[in-house]
Amino acid sequence: MASQNPVAEAPNIWAVAQSQFDHAADKLSLDDGMRRVLRVPQRELTVNFPVTMDDGSVAVFTGHRVQHNVSRGPGKGGIRYHQDVTLDEVRALAMWMSWKCACVNIPYGGAKGGVVVDPKKLSIREVEGLTRRFTTEISPLIGPDRDIPAPDVNTNAQTMAWIMDTYSMHHGYTIAGVVTGKPISIGGSLGRNEATARGAVFTLLQASKALDVPLVGARVAIQGYGNAGSIAATLLADEGAKIVAVSDSTGGIHNAAGLDPAKVSSWKQEHGTVVGFPGSDEISNREILEVDCDILVPAALENQITKQNAPNIKAKIIAEAANGPTTPEADEILYDRGVFLIPDILCNAGGVTVSYFEWVQDMQSFFWTEERINESLKEIMDRAFESVHAMSERHEVDMRTAAYMVAVARVAEATTLRGLYP
16 A cells, blocks of 8 residues: 655655755855765665564564764764655755754764654554664664764654663663763753754744744744644744644644644643644644645655645745755745745754754763753854855845755865865
């Protein structure tokens, strides 16, 4: 049976990522040799590994870990568990992590991992066994000075705790810095859980100033009501915005008069879905993108905004809390229509920025207050937005192209300065 996941039906996201890079490279007049280096991943590891299931049977799973470029520091990127994971998807996500870390100017390269599995069909013990075996298989690549995983789709702080414990057991002592996004009690950072959403809201605050579109009273639609989407809804409501529509993997809800994020979160926790929330109309995940609103926050999966639906989007500002939710064809349509898009490698970089803070704290064994973390995050996100917006205006290009130009230039400079070995 064909997958119902839009990722499986949309254009190949590795081709999308390379197309975005090519566009920025053209604008930067990057030389051919550097294009060849940066256009492909540096390392790729694919593993097929067995796991003993609860009924005593043995299942074999496939996983990937890809490092795109590590010229600016250790690889950094999440690990996702999803039935539609492909090597091309992981390649694209690893490349995007290179640009994301460079865009906000933190000293990391780009990496990503994934396992082809629907974890919702496994028990907790089976997920733990899968995690520990996958960690063992990719252990030649990861490490606090080499490549530092983090949570992604269908992984969380508990998953990171299992990875950290497994890696530490191999070495005979605790190595907290091998992953970020851990529970606070074993070296995690305050503010990490809210970081992706908080960073996105910081960029929206900057965009509202640049465009003179106040957040107070702005109507917001959010596709994806997981960690990033639900927290963004709460933070935006705190800024005076009105949340008019939200959705999760099961469907969406809409109320032009506004939704209370706290009550929606409670409903979802109780019922496992936002659908059915009292006083709302049911809409689909595709329909939510075209809802009448001022700000659209895609916080779900890739390839959601395409050339088919981009002409129908009514939002003035799009803030990409998800990775790769917009195709290149849709980018052109939105830019021509005057929609201001805050690209993923800038908008959702709050997560990796606070992951960087967590790693620094682990390496120093000295932990910061949440106030310091949020202040430092705002400083980095504001500076990054200003750099990208200035590039956009200077070269008269859209914000994604500008973000790529800022990021690719930084990675290319580091790669050039280090030279080619041997």
